[in-house]
Amino acid sequence: MSEYIENDPQGISVGLVEKRFFTFAEPPHGMVLECGTRLGPITLAYETYGTFKGNNAVLILHALSGDSHAAGYYSPEDPKPGWWDMMVGPGKGIDTDKYFVICPNILGSCMGSTGPSSIIPKGDRAYGLDFPVVTIGDMVMAQKKLLDYLGINKLLSVIGGSIGGMQVLEWAVRYPEMITSAIPLATTTKHSALAIAFNEVARQSIMADPNWNGGDYYSGAKPSLGLAVARMIGHITYLSDESMRLKFGRRLQDKNDFSYNFDADFQVESYLRYQGTKFVERFDANSFLYITKAADYFDLGLQHGDGSTVRAFSKTRAKFLVVSFTSDWLYPTYQSKAIVRALKKNGIDVSFCEIEAEWGHDAFLLPSERLTALIKGFLDRVYREI
Amino acid sequence: MSIVKFENNGIRFDLQLIASWIEPGSKVLDLGCGDGNLLNFLKKQKQVEGTGIEKEEEKVAGCIAKGLSVLQGDINTEVLDFPDKAFDYVILSQTLQQVFEPDQLIHSILRIGHNGIVSFPNFSHWQVRLQLLTKGYAPVTPQLPYQWYDTPNIRVITIKDFERFSKQVGFKIIKSAAINTQDEDKRGKLITYLPNLRATYGIFQIRQ
Numbered sequence: 333m334s335e336y337i338e339n340d341p342q343g344i345s346v347g348l349v350e351k352r353f354f355t356f357a358e359p360p361h362g363m364v365l366e367c368g369t370r371l372g373p374i375t376l377a378y379e380t381y382g383t384f385k386g387n388n389a390v391l392i393l394h395a396l397s398g399d400s401h402a403a404g405y406y407s408p409e410d411p412k413p414g415w416w417d418m419m420v421g422p423g424k425g426i427d428t429d430k431y432f433v434i435c436p437n438i439l440g441s442c443m444g445s446t447g448p449s450s451i452i453p454k455g456d457r458a459y460g461l462d463f464p465v466v467t468i469g470d471m472v473m474a475q476k477k478l479l480d481y482l483g484i485n486k487l488l489s490v491i492g493g494s495i496g497g498m499q500v501l502e503w504a505v506r507y508p509e510m511i512t513s514a515i516p517l518a519t520t521t522k523h524s525a526l527a528i529a530f531n532e533v534a535r536q537s538i539m540a541d542p543n544w545n546g547g548d549y550y551s552g553a554k555p556s557l558g559l560a561v562a563r564m565i566g567h568i569t570y571l572s573d574e575s576m577r578l579k580f581g582r583r584l585q586d587k588n589d590f591s592y593n594f595d596a597d598f599q600v601e602s603y604l605r606y607q608g609t610k611f612v613e614r615f616d617a618n619s620f621l622y623i624t625k626a627a628d629y630f631d632l633g634l635q636h637g638d639g640s641t642v643r644a645f646s647k648t649r650a651k652f653l654v655v656s657f658t659s660d661w662l663y664p665t666y667q668s669k670a671i672v673r674a675l676k677k678n679g680i681d682v683s684f685c686e687i688e689a690e691w692g693h694d695a696f697l698l699p700s701e702r703l704t705a706l707i708k709g710f711l712d713r714v715y716r717e718i
Numbered sequence: 719m720s721i722v723k724f725e726n727n728g729i730r731f732d733l734q735l736i737a738s739w740i741e742p743g744s745k746v747l748d749l750g751c752g753d754g755n756l757l758n759f760l761k762k763q764k765q766v767e768g769t770g771i772e773k774e775e776e777k778v779a780g781c782i783a784k785g786l787s788v789l790q791g792d793i794n795t796e797v798l799d800f801p802d803k804a805f806d807y808v809i810l811s812q813t814l815q816q817v818f819e820p821d822q823l824i825h826s827i828l829r830i831g832h833n834g835i836v837s838f839p840n841f842s843h844w845q846v847r848l849q850l851l852t853k854g855y856a857p858v859t860p861q862l863p864y865q866w867y868d869t870p871n872i873r874v875i876t877i878k879d880f881e882r883f884s885k886q887v888g889f890k891i892i893k894s895a896a897i898n899t900q901d902e903d904k905r906g907k908l909i910t911y912l913p914n915l916r917a918t919y920g921i922f923q924i925r926q
């Protein structure tokens with residue numbers, strides 16, 4: 333998602349922020365995961381913005397490659413702000429003058445929270461594949477521990493897109509008494525076969541890299557090629573036919589004619605290679621495997637409603653704002669509408685808007701006056717109505 | 719009583735009349751809520767718990783940004799997902815003439831709501847009749863401002879038609895009003911004498 337991050341054109345920002353860490357689930361108890369394994373200790377990296385006033389806490393949940401750095405800058409020299417800076421800040425869609433914002437890095441990630449690249453307790457090596465397979469439910473359970481530690485027992489809203497949106501849905505049914513409202517963006521209650529298929533190809537690409545070495549690569553060369561290709565595949569699914577046509581078309585990269593070899597001739601090839609290479613610098617290949625698996629396993633209806641999404645949502649009383657984007661073919665509108673339908677059947681207050689956008693799944697990360705106005709208006713209302 | 723006065727609170731006369739029928743604090747669904755004027759009015763003046771359904775993204779986004787609860791979608795299919803008697807009132811304001819299967823929609827309205835409130839432009843208003851009689855063209859009036867080739871109105875309904883329709887389809891008319899409106903429908907009055915001839919709109923409260 334980092335490729336979209338821009339400094340606010342008006343220079344409005346939450347300012348300097350700090351990444352914090354919370355460690356819990358010390359052995360021998362640890363935290364029991366959905367797969368049955370005990371994991372501990374667990375550290376979550378997180379950031380907070382704004383002032384907590386008891387009823388104004390908003391939890392932001394990030395997607396696959398995101399982190400706790402949703403907004404602001406780490407230092408005055410920091411060239412780029414957090415990944416959702418255009419949405420989170422003073423007077424913005426999620427107004428840090430009004431709300432207390434918390435953004436944790438997910439369990440299994442590599443951006444400060446415990447994951448496969450963390451060192452095994454009392455060991456001298458990273459977990460690698462000894463890290464247990466975590467689920468969206470495990471991520472949310474860990475986030476609950478963080479909120480307990482912060483003394484927050486009621487959330488004004490839980491907001492997130494894509495895999496972050498899955499966590500939003502999980503929060504709404506796992507801890508219904510804590511949630512006043514929920515904003516799942518460009519997400520689904522369960523991956524389609526198409527989404528699982530793309531994730532599987534991406535995982536195979538990592539595992540086919542000889543450097544991957546069964547997940548044990550932290551002391552040597554990393555599976556950079558495999559991870560880069562995995563990211564390239566992901567990127568294609570985040571865009572759309574139209575956005576790629578507008579952004580690249582068949583234009584060539586720094587040349588007037590074909591090279592008649594296998595260099596990157598087309599701009600789209602060059603772009604994907606660049607995104608792949610850049611991703612390798614900041615992301616761990618095993619974390620990619622674990623998080624995509626967690627997303628593939630996620631099935632809200634199966635896990636919370638004996639196979640029925642309607643029954644799963646019977647536990648929530650939150651007010652919902654569901655948003656989809658017209659050109660998102662990874663989490664198409666019909667999947668958001670299924671969420672809306674299940675909520676309606678439970679008599680839950682739900683708003684839904686399908687935003688016309690050409691940028692595919694990634695649209696939720698791009699500046700959009702419409703999305704900003706929707707989130708701002710919805711949050712204003714739920715804050716007024718508590 | 720033939721003249722009803724409402725405070726000038728910026729919404730159309732017919733919507734003010736509908737609002738006057740709604741019990742404070744009730745649950746309301748507005749089908750085809752547009753810019754959300756009625757819902758906003760009901761929320762502020764009657765403290766209702768309101769939901770709207772609207773097709774156009776821009777209007778939906780405007781409503782949600784205003785703090786209304788609105789679903790983007792087609793009214794004919796969106797009504798299918800609500801539980802039985804989920805609302806005290808389901809409002810279909812000036813839309814019945816655009817509905818492909820009116821009996822199906824009315825059936826759904828009365829399934830999900832204790833009451834339906836349905837309004838439509840009255841096609842038997844004397845101006846409509848006179849235009850057709852004297853000019854021989856499809857009538858164009860302030861309430862039916864479209865030419866035959868660009869109208870969203872696929873049906874012509876009169877107040878008498880709706881009364882007969884209630885017997886044929888099998889629902890009860892609890893309350894009705896015939897109104898005549900002026901000034902782009904901002905002002906108006908109730909019509910009790912020869913309503914089918916003199917009223918520009920018919921408004922009905924219906925039950926199963």
